[in-house]
Amino acid sequence: MKRRDFLRWIAVSGGLTFLPARAWAGAAYERLLILVELKGGNDGLNTLVPFADPAYHRLRPRLAVKREEAIQLDEHNGLHPALRPLLPLWQAGELAAIRGLGYPSPNLSHFRSIEIWDTASKSAEYLQAGWLARAFAAHPPPATFAAEGVLVGSGELGPLAGGARAIALNNPAEFLRQARLARPEMRADNAALAHIRKVESDIAQAGTRLANAQASLRTEFPRGEFGNAVRTACQVIAGGAETAVLRLSLGGFDTHQNQPGAHANLLGQLAEGLAALKTALQELNRWERTLILTYAEFGRRPQENQSNGTDHGTASVHFALGGRVRGGLYGAAPALDRLDGNGNLPFAVDFRSLYATALARWWGIDPAPVLNGRFETLPILRT
Amino acid sequence: MCRLLALLLILFAPLAQAAALGAADARHLLNRAGFGATTQEIADFARLARAEAVERLLAGAVTEARTPLPAGVEDYVRPSRLRGLSDEEKQALLRTQFEIGVALRGWWLEEMLSTPSPLSERMTLFWHNHFVSSQQKVKSARLMAQQNRLLRRHALGNFGALLHAVAKDPAMIVYLDSATSRKEQPNENFAREVMELFTLGEGHYTERDVKEAARAFTGWSIEPETGEFKWRPFIHDRGEKTVLGRTGRFDGDEVLDILLEQPATAEFIVAKLWREFVSADPEPQEVRRIAARFRDSGYEVRAALRALFLCEAFWAAENRAALIKSPVDLVAGTLRSLAFDTGELLPFVFTLRQLGQDLFGPPNVKGWPGGEAWIDSSTLLARKQFLERLFRGQELRGRGRDMDGAPARAERVALRGGRLGEEGRERMRRAMEAVRFDSAGWLARGERLRLAPQDVLLPGEPAAAAPAGAGGLERIRLLALDPMYQLK
Numbered sequence: 090m091k092r093r094d095f096l097r098w099i100a101v102s103g104g105l106t107f108l109p110a111r112a113w114a115g116a117a118y119e120r121l122l123i124l125v126e127l128k129g130g131n132d133g134l135n136t137l138v139p140f141a142d143p144a145y146h147r148l149r150p151r152l153a154v155k156r157e158e159a160i161q162l163d164e165h166n167g168l169h170p171a172l173r174p175l176l177p178l179w180q181a182g183e184l185a186a187i188r189g190l191g192y193p194s195p196n197l198s199h200f201r202s203i204e205i206w207d208t209a210s211k212s213a214e215y216l217q218a219g220w221l222a223r224a225f226a227a228h229p230p231p232a233t234f235a236a237e238g239v240l241v242g243s244g245e246l247g248p249l250a251g252g253a254r255a256i257a258l259n260n261p262a263e264f265l266r267q268a269r270l271a272r273p274e275m276r277a278d279n280a281a282l283a284h285i286r287k288v289e290s291d292i293a294q295a296g297t298r299l300a301n302a303q304a305s306l307r308t309e310f311p312r313g314e315f316g317n318a319v320r321t322a323c324q325v326i327a328g329g330a331e332t333a334v335l336r337l338s339l340g341g342f343d344t345h346q347n348q349p350g351a352h353a354n355l356l357g358q359l360a361e362g363l364a365a366l367k368t369a370l371q372e373l374n375r376w377e378r379t380l381i382l383t384y385a386e387f388g389r390r391p392q393e394n395q396s397n398g399t400d401h402g403t404a405s406v407h408f409a410l411g412g413r414v415r416g417g418l419y420g421a422a423p424a425l426d427r428l429d430g431n432g433n434l435p436f437a438v439d440f441r442s443l444y445a446t447a448l449a450r451w452w453g454i455d456p457a458p459v460l461n462g463r464f465e466t467l468p469i470l471r472t
Numbered sequence: 473m474c475r476l477l478a479l480l481l482i483l484f485a486p487l488a489q490a491a492a493l494g495a496a497d498a499r500h501l502l503n504r505a506g507f508g509a510t511t512q513e514i515a516d517f518a519r520l521a522r523a524e525a526v527e528r529l530l531a532g533a534v535t536e537a538r539t540p541l542p543a544g545v546e547d548y549v550r551p552s553r554l555r556g557l558s559d560e561e562k563q564a565l566l567r568t569q570f571e572i573g574v575a576l577r578g579w580w581l582e583e584m585l586s587t588p589s590p591l592s593e594r595m596t597l598f599w600h601n602h603f604v605s606s607q608q609k610v611k612s613a614r615l616m617a618q619q620n621r622l623l624r625r626h627a628l629g630n631f632g633a634l635l636h637a638v639a640k641d642p643a644m645i646v647y648l649d650s651a652t653s654r655k656e657q658p659n660e661n662f663a664r665e666v667m668e669l670f671t672l673g674e675g676h677y678t679e680r681d682v683k684e685a686a687r688a689f690t691g692w693s694i695e696p697e698t699g700e701f702k703w704r705p706f707i708h709d710r711g712e713k714t715v716l717g718r719t720g721r722f723d724g725d726e727v728l729d730i731l732l733e734q735p736a737t738a739e740f741i742v743a744k745l746w747r748e749f750v751s752a753d754p755e756p757q758e759v760r761r762i763a764a765r766f767r768d769s770g771y772e773v774r775a776a777l778r779a780l781f782l783c784e785a786f787w788a789a790e791n792r793a794a795l796i797k798s799p800v801d802l803v804a805g806t807l808r809s810l811a812f813d814t815g816e817l818l819p820f821v822f823t824l825r826q827l828g829q830d831l832f833g834p835p836n837v838k839g840w841p842g843g844e845a846w847i848d849s850s851t852l853l854a855r856k857q858f859l860e861r862l863f864r865g866q867e868l869r870g871r872g873r874d875m876d877g878a879p880a881r882a883e884r885v886a887l888r889g890g891r892l893g894e895e896g897r898e899r900m901r902r903a904m905e906a907v908r909f910d911s912a913g914w915l916a917r918g919e920r921l922r923l924a925p926q927d928v929l930l931p932g933e934p935a936a937a938a939p940a941g942a943g944g945l946e947r948i949r950l951l952a953l954d955p956m957y958q959l960k
Contacts, residue, residue: 246848281796288848396653
C-alpha cells in the first residue's frame with residue numbers, strides 16, 4: 090500500500106474521529122456524494138415510525154401510522170408503508186437511518202433553517218457560502234471534472250452557493266445542444282455581470298465534458314418529476330462526466346394540512362426513486378463509490394394540528410444509503426417525553442456531524458476548517 | 473421678493489433645461505420602473521427633468537386592469553363538486569381548470585404588454601411576490617384573479633390597507649392554511665409568515681409572538697361553497713394575547729396594526745423595494761431615511777417610490793446595469809421594446825415558467841428569490857434559446873419545432889401528460905407563427921428619433937465583442953444575445 094493510499098485509508102476508516110491535520114491525504118472525489126433535499130421539512134416521525142412509544146399515538150390520534158401498517162424493522166421502529174421499496178436496501182445492510190438530526194436553538198422558518206443547513210452555520214450565525222462550496226474552495230475537485238456539483242431539478246445552489254463550480258441540469262442532451270450559446274469571453278465590471286460570466290464559463294466547461302451524456306441505461310426509472318430527476322442524474326454519471334456532488338430535490342413536504350395522502354405519495358416517490366438510483370448505480374458499477382444522504386430544513390411537530398397535518402418542527406430522521414453504508418439505526422429515538430416550549434423535539438445528533446462524516450470518512454478531507462469546528466463523525470460507513 | 477424669484481427663475485431656466493434626463497437616464501428609469509421601454513417612450517422621457525419624469529410615472533398609475541379576464545376564470549369550482557364525479561369527469565374538470573390557469577397567466581402577460589402604466593404592473597407583480605399565493609395550492613383561478621385585482625388596486629396605494637385586505641383574502645387564507653385554524657389549536661402558518669415575510673422580517677419577533685398572534689388570527693376563514701371570506705366567531709380565541717410586548721384581547725386586525733407600528737416593518741419593505749428598483753445591496757442609512765418618510769406618510773407606497781426614484785443611489789453610475797432581469801423583464805421587456813407583433817401569448821406563458829417565473833405560481837411563500845438566483849447554467853441557456861427563437865421566427869413558422877428538429881421545450885413542457893392536447897398543440901403552433909418582428913420599421917423609428925439600437929436595448933456597453941460590420945436584424949440579434957442584455 091502506498092503512503093498516500095494508506096493515509097487515505099486511515100482518513101476514511103472508522104474509529105479515528107479526530108485526526109491530526111497532517112494525516113489528511115487529499116480529497117477522494119472519485120467517490121460520489123448524492124444529496125437528496127426533502128423540501129418543506131419532512132415529517133420524520135411518520136417516516137421512521139416509533140410505533141411502540143405510547144406518546145407517539147397520544148400526540149397523533151389521527152395521523153399516527155399504526156403498528157400493523159408500519160414496516161417493522163425491530164420491536165420499536167418501523168418504516169412508513171410507502172417506503173417499502175427501501176426494504177431490500179435495509180435487508181442488505183445498505184440503509185442507515187440517523188435519528189434526531191438537528192441543531193441547538195432551532196429556527197422554525199423554512200428559509201432560515203435551510204440556510205443554516207446549507208451553510209452549516211450555528212443558529213444565530215450568518216454565513217455566505219454553502220458548506221460544499223467551502224470544502225471545494227479548500228480542496229478543489231480536479232479541473233477535469235465537468236463540474237464540482239450538478240443540480241438536477243431545482244436550480245437553487247444551496248450547499249454549493251458561494252463559488253462552487255456548479256451547473257443546474259434538467260436534461261443533459263438539451264443542455265449540450267444549448268451550451269453552444271455560451272460566451273465565456275466577456276468583460277465583467279460589476280457583480281451582476283461577473284455572475285453571468287461565471288455561469289457562462291461553467292457552462293462552457295461542462296458542455297465540453299458532457300459530450301457523451303446521452304448514454305442509455307437498462308434501469309427503469311419511476312414516472313414523475315423525482316423519477317425524471319433520478320434518471321437525469323444517472324445519465325450524467327453514465328455519460329462519464331465526472332462531478333463530486335449531485336443534488337436532487339423533492340418538494341412538497343410542508344404538510345400543514347391533510348397530510349396522510351400527500352405524505353404517503355411523497356415518500357413513495359422518494360423510495361421508488363432511491364431504489365431506481367441503486368439499480369442504475371449498480372448497472373454503472375458505481376454503487377460502491379456512491380454515498381446518498383437525505384436532508385431537510387426540519388422535521389414536523391410531534392403533536393398533530395387541527396387541519397389533519399403537522400406544523401414546523403425541529404429534529405428529524407434522515408437516511409444514508411450506498412454500497413459502503415453500514416446499515417442500521419443511529420442517533421437516538423425521538424424523546425417525545427422531553428419536548429421543548431414549542432412542543433418540539435430535542436436533537437440527538439448535530440447535522441454537522443453528518444457533514445463531517447461525508448467530508449472526513451467519505452472524501453478524506455479535514456472537516457474542522459470547513460465546518461468551523463469539530464464534530465464527531467458517525468460510524469455509518471464500512472471501511 | 474417676487475421680482476427676486478422671477479429673476480432667479482430666469483437665471484436658472486437654462487439649468488432646468490440642462491437637467492433633462494437624456495436617453496440613457498430615461499431608459500434607466502423606464503426599464504427599472506416598467507418593462508422594456510419602447511423607442512418612443514425613451515424619446516419622450518428623455519426631454520423631462522428627473523422630478524417631472526418620476527411624477528409622470530406615479531401619476532399615471534392605474535388601479536384596474538384593462539384586459540378583460542378570460543372566459544371561465546370567474547367560475548368558482550366548489551371543492552364539494554368533485555365528490556360524486558366519476559374519474560373521467562374529474563379528469564375533465566381538472567383539465568379545464570388547468571387550461572383556465574394557463575389563460576389567466578396569458579391574461580396578465582397581455583396586461584403587462586398593453587398597460588398604459590407598466591409601473592402599476594411591476595408593483596402588482598412586486599406585491600404578488602411579497603404576499604405570495606400560488607395557484608398550485610389555491611387551485612381556484614377565480615380566487616387567484618381576485619387576489620391579483622386586490623394587489624393591483626393597492627399597488628401604488630396604501631401598504632397598511634393592502635396588508636389588512638390581503639390577510640382576509642380568500643386565496644391567501646387557503647394558501648396559508650388559515651381556514652381551519654381554531655382556538656383549540658391555532659395554525660401558526662399565517663402568523664409566522666406575516667411577521668417573517670410580510671412585515672417585520674426575520675429576527676424582529678420571537679416564537680412566542682408567533683404563537684400568540686396565531687391565536688388572534690383564528691376565525692378568519694372562508695366559505696368553501698362560495699370561496700368568500702367568512703368570519704367564524706365560534707372558533708376565534710377571544711383570550712388575552714401578548715404580541716411584541718403589547719397585551720390585550722387582540723383580534724387579527726389589531727395584531728396587524730401592532731406590526732405596522734414597528735419601525736422594522738417600514739425598513740423591511742423599503743429594503744425590498746430597494747432591491748427591486750435600485751441595487752442588490754440596500755444602503756442602510758438611505759433605507760432608514762426613506763423608511764421614516766414611508767412610515768410618516770402613513771405607508772403611502774407612492775411616497776416610498778418617489779423617495780427611491782429620486783435618491784442619488786438610484787441614478788449612481790455604479791448601480792446602472794447592476795440588476796439582473798427577471799424572466800418577466802426579459803420576456804415582456806423584449807416583446808415591448810422591440811414592438812413584436814404577437815397572437816395568443818400562450819407560448820410565452822410557458823417560457824416564463826421555464827425561465828423560473830411561473831406567474832401565479834411562485835415556488836414557495838418566500839416568493840422568487842430574484843437577483844443572481846434568476847441565472848444559473850440552465851436558465852441562462854434557456855434565456856438565450858428564447859431570444860434565438862424569437863429572432864429566427866421566420867424559420868420556425870409552420871414547423872412548431874426548434875432549430876434542431878426536436879419539439880420546442882416549452883411545447884414539450886405543455887404536452888407532458890397531454891394536458892394541452894392536440895388542440896393546444898395546434899394553438900401553440902399558430903401562436904408561434906403569429907410572432908412577427910418588423911426590424912426595418914423598428915430601425916427606422918430609431919433613426920427618426922435619433923436613438924441607436926444599443927441606446928434602446930442595453931443598459932451599457934456590450935460585454936462581449938460583436939463581429940464587425942453586423943447591421944440590421946443581425947445587429948439587433950447580437951445585442952439581445954449580449955450578456956449585457958440580461959441586465960437592467
